[in-house]
Amino acid sequence: MTDSVVETDMVIIGAGPVGLFAVFEAGLLGLRCHLVDNLDKIGGQCAELYPDKPIYDIPAVPRCTGQQLIDNLLEQIRPFEPVFHLREQAERLERRPGGGWRVETSAGTVFESPVVVIAAGAGSFVPRRLPLPGAETFEGRSLFYAVRRSEAFRDHRVVVAGGGDSALDWVLALQPLARSIALVHRRDEFRAAPDSVERMRRLVAEGRMRLVIGQITALEGVEGQLTGLRVKLQDGREERLDCDRLLAFYGLKMELGPLADWGLELDRGLVKVDTEAFETSLPGVFAIGDICTYPGKLKLILSGFHEAALMCQKAFRYCRPEERLVFRYTTSSTDLQKKLGVI
Amino acid sequence: MPTIRVIDREGKLRELEAPVGWSVMEVIREAGLPIEAACGGCCACATCHVYVDPAWLGRLEPPHADETMMLDEAFQVRDESRLSCQIKVTPELDGLTVTLAPEF
Structure with a gap:
């Protein structure tokens, strides 16, 4: 929790490609930006969903990967020194009595700014929850989707579900602490780093942990405390595992999250905007990229870039009402080149 | 034009016109059925998960390794599970029947 308030020109919700490019366009106009993102990394879907997949429709970039696009954008906006607040979800948006907006995040960070830009794509990435009857009664008590403190797993009968890096990393980290530990995965192949998989297999061979190939079908326990779970094995048989701490890693999903309740006009889960x-x-609150909708909207990164540029023209008027904005090109303006740090 | 048959989560069967060359996910999405298809069809998520009618399973191109891998992020995966963005409509698939997997 922070007690101090961050004052800035523009709070950008979402650190995907469109949010990043908004930093550039804002920076050219002399506006400072803070970005909030629930992921643990910069780049949104490009970094989380398809870092290695090719993108062919960025103007003048014949081919790049999702991660390369993000790396290039970060290089492009570096002169403007954006401040990132990762692993934080924008929770509340409130109008300030004196004008402008107040944004509060899940980590307690408070921003005050004349302009808020929602560049949240398809929403926040949040862990996929176990879709089993009664699962919600165990969540936060004996069923977890992330580890806050390893000590909470000491001397427990731990089951980890999943086959990616999170699952394997936590199996390896918790194995020395747990009373017993099992990894449950639907097939005997893993997306996780080969080195972690090999270490896991060695522990299994040494009898220090179990590997169960199958899918969890039911949870057992009372009043929030798991006692066991049922796993359907590959051959169709069912096995019961003792378990009082379950860690489930089924990847992330995207959901609109708290901003659905901010009083924005929505259309089928998207934020309505004007195309000027x-x-x-809400005056002073903008939406760009995949999360916004208007007649003719296409969910393309290039559309989001265009939206960012036009948005900044009006954002400037909220941030610097006393100043006149003159339109200039980076090619010819020494003022812009100074901001970019190239002269 | 081929037709594909889609059973939604309420068990209702719909017959959808399926242009050759579209993915099955695209056919389902454009018909307005509730399929999330979060990544837009690049095999980077598992939110277009369907169950293929076992009678049709052998007539599809087998899944690539990255499709099998992405299915790790689905739930209630069965032998007949596929990601519908990876099934391309061909004239031979006229009558293909799939069921939308539970939302996750």
């Missing part, structure tokens, strides 16, 4: 400034129904 990409402003929402």
